[in-house]
Structures are given as C-alpha cells and as structure tokens.
Amino acid sequence: MRDLSKLIKAYDIRGVVGEEIDTDIVRKVGAAFARLVDTTVAIVHDMRPSSEPFAQAFAEGVTSQGHNVIDCGLGSTDLVYFAAGRLDVAGAVITASHNPARYNGIKLCRPGATPVGQDTGLGDIRAMLENGIPAHTGAPGTIAHRNLAHAYADYLRELVDLSGIRPLKVAVDAANGMGGHMVPIVFDGLPVEVVPMYFELDGTFPNHEANPLDSANLVDLQNKIREVGADVGLAFDGDADRCFVVDETGASVPPSAIVALIATRELAKAPGSAIVYNVITSRAVPEIVTEHGGTPARTRVGHTFMKALMAEQDAVFGGEHSGHYYFRDFWRADTGMLAALHVLAALGSTEKPLSALVAEYSRYVASGEINSEVANVPATLAEIEKRFDSAHTDRLDGLTVQLASGAWFNLRPSNTEPLLRLNVEAPDIQTMTKIRDEVLAIVRR
Template sequence: MRDLSKLVKAYDIRGLVGDEMDTEFVREVGAAFALLVGTSVALLHDMRPSSEPFAIAFADGVTSQGHNVIFCGLGSTDLVYYAAGHLNVAGAVITASHNPARYNGIKLCKPGAAPVGQDTGLADIRRTLENGIPEYRGTPGRITRHDLSHDYAAYLRELVNLSHIRPLRVVVDAANGMGGHMVPIVFDGLPLEVTPMYFELDGTFPNHEANPLDPANLVDLQHKVREVGADIGLAFDGDADRCFVVDENGVPVPPSVIVALIATRELVKTPGASIVYNVITSRAVPEIVTEHGGTPARTRVGHTYMKSLMAQEDAVFGGEHSGHYYFRDFWRADTGMLAAMHVLAALGTSDQPMSALVAQYSRYVASGEINSEVADTTATLATIEKHFEGAETDHLDGLTVQLDGGAWFNLRPSNTEPLLRLNVEAADAETMTRIRDDVLALVRGLPAEPSSE
C-alpha cells in the first residue's frame, strides 16, 4: 500500500504522476468517492498530459459502484463547482492547479458544490482506499457527455453585467492553463480588447509556472501591460480558479485590496450582509466592510473554513490573501473568473485608472508570506507568544499578535511541512520591516537586531 499521507492533502488529492499517482490509483479514488457521495458525479479535467487518462480512470471507478458520470471534458475548477451547483450532483476535476508539470491531482465536491476536505470526506476516502474497495455486484453506472462551459459563462454574465462598461484593454496571462480555454468563452462579445498571453493549452508550462502568487510568474504580464498600454492585466493559475490583477503600470494589486473592492460591490447589492475574510487578510478589509455597513467575519486560512463560515453567517462574499474569492451566488465556491469580472466592472464604470481605483482600498504595508523551517512548530509558537507577553493575541489560526499602532503579525504552521508561515502588516514600510525582521530572528533562533527606536 502506497503512503497515502503524501497524497491525501488537507483539501484535495495530489502527487507526482507515475511515482505516486497512476491510473489504477485514480480509478480507486473514483470508486471511493462514489461510495462517499452516493450520487452522480460531474467530471472535468485540465490540460496536463495525464489528466484525460486520469479522468477516464476516475469515471471507470465511479461507474464501477453503480453511479453515473456526467463527463464535461476540459474545464476550470470553478466550472466543476458550477456543474455541482447547477445540476445538484457531486463534482470532481482532475488537476494539480498551480503545481509544476510533474504533478497531478483531484479536487472534489459534494452536491451543491459543498466542500470535500479532511473533515468532510477526504479522511473517509483514505480509509476506504486503505481497507480496499468493496466489490459491487449491481449494474454499473453510465457515462454521458455534457459541455457546460457556455452555460457557465452565461451564468457569470448574469451575475456581473459587463455589456455596458467603457471599452477596456485587458492583457490576460493564462500560463498555458485553463484560463486559455475559459477566457475566450466568458469574454466573447464583451467590450474588452483582450491581448492573450500563453493561451495555448500545455500542461508542461513552457513559459512559466502557473502560480501567479509567485511574483516571478507575473513579470511577463507586467511587461506586456506596459508595452501595449493596457488598462489592466489578469493572471490565472493553472486550473483558473484564482485570478491576480496588475494595474495599468504593471504594479500587482494585493488580493486583500481586491477582497475589499468586491466586498463593497456586493454590499451595494445586499446592504448589511456578512463578508468573510481570513486571519492574514489586511485589516483594511474589516474596516472597509464596516464602513460600508457590512458585517466582517474572520476565519482560518483555507477554503473549507471559508465556506463553512460563509454558510454559518449567510455571507454574500468571502476572500483570501491567496487570490481565492468565494461568492454566495456561486454556491459559496471560489471562482477567479467571477472575481475578475467584478474588477472589470468596477474599472469599466469608473473614469479612473486602475491604480487610482484601488488606492482607496489599500491602507497598510504587508510583508507577504515568509516561510521558516523549524524543528518544533508548537514549541516555537509558544516561545514567540511568551516573548510578546502582554500584547493582545489569539489562536484562531496559529498565533496572531496585535501590536501598537495597529500593526500585527500571524505565525501559523503548515499542514504538511515543518514550517511556520509569517505574515506582518503595519501602517508603514519601516515598521513592517522592523517587526518582520525581529520575529524572523526569533523564529530562526538568531539574536534579534536591536531596535532603532
């Protein structure tokens, strides 16, 4: 039996093709998932070389347990959420999202796009795989084909009307991922002059990795936006469920700023609604939500926690620092495409350039996420908390410490590695840098530099 702890992650199943994942394993996952959900499964796959064979194997696993498969072909991860919500069936997409080419994986959801994570199904699937798939003696399920991509596009365009915005010049970097397939369908006929970058579907990612969270993967987009004089640039990750934005000067717009921008739009439609954000989102988000009459609700990092709190609060919208944006009107699932459309609508109904539009939502200076390898994450967190004894702290997700002047930092452990992830925010760059360096010195066992104050 292979080591499933390396494959069954917190929110999905993911591993190296051949070494850790093969068609037989994927077939077994399909069978185990069918046993978990007990219903039909909408199935999609991305453009990686192994994805279509894996999709065929997964479908075989589902039908071997007597359940039907609605095979939707190529599609983004948020397309499977649309299928699961619209058809009220379970969903699966074969993708490794932003991971390098040698990886593949499986993202799953229950009917209505309800999340499947460790506590909501993945642990059960792992146990089934470890115990062996029970023999099924009934009639196998059937496979039907149904392309939902145009229905999905029409639904998004109902949620955000872009037909009357001013014409915009938009550069889109699809990173050879599923954005190259979905953007032409969704943007067709809209007042958008699109300059496409790397729209050719190629799961080997010949131009750059499909991870826009890494600044190195935005360089080409930034250059092209400036070169063509575009109004905005959009970068999608490999499975196109996340979208990152750069302004007309090629400057990246922090996801927290996008969270605040979209939140204000949703609060116009639903006054007083709840907006969910996570512990490392900028404190500008709850401030702006409150100023616009909404109710901010704070949760742990991760889509399972985001969706759970959104359901509990009946929140209209939720956003994370990582570029995941969740919408009540989209079955509380995350969709980079709908987030991009909100941003385009905001820009297209404003006479300001993108840089000026987003400036009102940007109030603080953030460090970005910094990883440190430590021998014992629990002991290190305890040491840091003791060092800052007297400051306001909470343990919603790792350790958050509130400091003077509204500055704060969060240290949280990785789910899978002996790492602590640090995020710092302050009113100015000097304060942020000082706090960042002091905390890193403590975490990494080095003497802290004496304060200049």
C-alpha cells in the same frame, strides 16, 4: 499498499505522477468517492498530459459502483463547482492547480459544490483505499458527455453587470493553463480587447509556472501591460480558479484590495450582509466592510473554513489573500473568473486608472508570506507569544499578534512541512520591517 499520507492532503488529492498517483489509484479514488456521495458525479479535467486518462480512470471507478458520470471535458476548477451547483450532483476535477508539471491530483465536492476535505470525506476515502473498496454487484453506471462551458459563462455574466462600461484593453496571462480555454468563452461579446498571453494549453508549462502568487511569474504580464498600454492585467493559475490583478503601471494589486473592492460591490447588492475573510487578509478589509454597513467575519486560512463560515453567517462574499474569492451566488464556491469580471465592471464604470481605483482599498504595508523551517513549531510559537505577551493575541489559526501601533503579524504552521509562515502588516514600511525582522530573528535562531 502505498503510503497515502503524501497523496491525500487536507483539502484535495495531489502527488507526483507515476510515483504517488497513477491511473490505478485514481480509478480506486473514483470508486471510493462514488460510495461516499452515492449520486451522479460530474467530472472536469485540466490540460496536463495525464489529466484526460486520469479523468477516464476516475469515471471508470464511479461507474463501477453503479453511479452515473457526466463528463464535462476540459475546464477550470470552478466549472465543476458550477456543474455541482446547477445540476445538484457531486463533482471531481482532475488538476494539480498551480503545482509544477510533474504533479497531478483531484479536487472533490458534494452536490451544491459543498467542499470535501480531510474531515468531510477525504479521510473516509483514504480508509476505503487502505481497507478495500466493497464490490458493487449491480449494473454499472453510464457516462454522458455534456459541455457546460457556455452555460457557465452565461451564468457568470448574469451575476455581474458589464453593460455600459467603457472599452478596456485587458492583458491576460493564462500560463498555458485553463484560463486560455475559459477566458475566450467568458469574455466573448464583452466590451474588452483581450491581449492573450500563453493561451495554448500545455501542461508542461513551457513559459513559466502557473502560479501567480510567485511574483516571478507575473514579470511577463507586467512587461506586456506596459508594451501595449493595457488598462489591466489578469493572471490565472493552472486550473483558473485563482486570479491575480496587475494595474496599468505594471504593479501587482494586493489580493486583499480586490477582496475589499468586491466586498463593497456585493454589499451594495445585499446591504448589511456578512463578508468572510481569513487571518492573513489585510485589516483594511474588515474596516472597509464595516464602513459600508457589512459584518466582517474572520476565519482560518483554507477553503473549507471559508465556506463553512459563509454558510453559517449566510455571507454574500468571502476572500482570501491567496487570490481565492467565494460568492454566495456561486454556491459559496471560489471562482477567479467571477472576481475578474467584478474588477472589469468596477474599472469600466469609472474614468480612473486601476492604480487610483484600488488605492482606495490599500491602506497598509504588508510583508508578503515568509516561510521558515522550524525544528519545533509549538515551542517557537510559545516563545513568540511570550515575547509579545503585552499585545493582544489569539490562536484562531497559528498565532496572531495585534500591536498597539496598529501593526499585526500572524505565524501559522504548514499542514505538511516543518514550516512557519509569517505575514506582517503595518501602517508604514519602517514599522513593518522592524516587526518582520524581530520575529524572524526569533523564529530562525
């Protein structure tokens, strides 16, 4: 039996095609998942060369256990959340998200788009793969084909009112990923002129990686915005569940500012509601939520923690600095496309340029995430905590230190590598730089 520790991650299944993941293991995962959820499974797949055969193999695994499959074909990850929520079925999407072309994987959810992570099903699936999946003795399940993309688009447009907005020119970089398939469907009929970039579906990613978190992958979009005079730029990752925003000058908009902007819009619809954010989101978010009558709720990084706290608090919205945006009206699942519609609605409802609009939600200077290889993660965290023992600290996720200057930083370990991830935020760039360099000097000593 192969080593599954490299394949089954904290939140999904992901590995190098032909080495760590192939049709045989995908078929077995499908069978194990069917036994876990004991219901019909909707399947979506992205544009990677291996995704369609993997989707077929996963469906074979599900039907081998006597359960039915709804094959939704090509789509974004949030399309499977829509299927799981609207149809009350389990869901699986074959994708490796923003990973390079040699990777593929599987994201899973239960009916109602409830996430499946290491402690909520992936551990059970791994145990079945290692110990053997019981054979099903009855009749196999069936496979039905159903295109839900237009129903998904209609639902998103019900959630955001774009009527009466001013015409907008929108440059969209799909990075040859699923945004190129979904944007034309979702934006059809809206008062926007789309300037498409890399809409051709190609899982080899011939233009640049489908990871907008890396600023190098935004350069083409930034240049296009300036070239055509676009009002806004949108960049999607490979499975189009994350959306990054660029303003009319070509400057990248911090995702925390988008979290704050959407939070105010959702609070206008549901006054007094909770808004969930994580430990590396800008402190501007809880400040702005409080100012607009909402209740900020802080949690660990990761979609399972976000969704769990949203359910506990009945939060109307949640956002992460990584570009994931979660909506109560979307079964608490994350959808970059719905976030993009909120940005367009907000921008189209004012004569301000996007740079001026988001300036209202950007109050501090951030370092961005800085990774360092560390031999002894616990010892390093303990040393940092001792060095800043006069400050307020907490261990909700790694180590967060809040300083009297109004600055803060978070150091948290990677789930899979001997890395510490540092995020620093301060009222000004000088303070941020001083704290960043002081912490890194200890971490990298």
